[in-house]
Amino acid sequence: MTENGWYCGRCRYWHRPDKKKGEIGQCRRHPPQVVAEDLGDIETEWPETYSDDWCGDFEATADR
Ligand code: SF4
Numbered sequence: 805m806t807e808n809g810w811y812c813g814r815c816r817y818w819h820r821p822d823k824k825k826g827e828i829g830q831c832r833r834h835p836p837q838v839v840a841e842d843l844g845d846i847e848t849e850w851p852e853t854y855s856d857d858w859c860g861d862f863e864a865t866a867d868r
Pocket of ligand 1: 833860862
């Protein structure tokens with residue numbers, strides 16, 4: 805957790821689809837990014853962050 809109270813766990817853009825992954829969630833501030841998989845496959849993924857990460861695009865949500 806940061807001194808300024810900014811952290812992904814209380815950001816409106818943070819989404820945690822799999823509660824079993826603990827404190828890891830997805831940042832959905834921007835569209836998913838294209839990533840190259842094995843055998844030349846292309847997929848899209850949202851960046852994963854820990855709940856105590858943060859960035860300058862943080863926006864607080866009232867329900868966390
Ligand atoms: S990376 Fe930034 S925009 Fe994304 S969830 Fe964390 S604080 Fe919010």
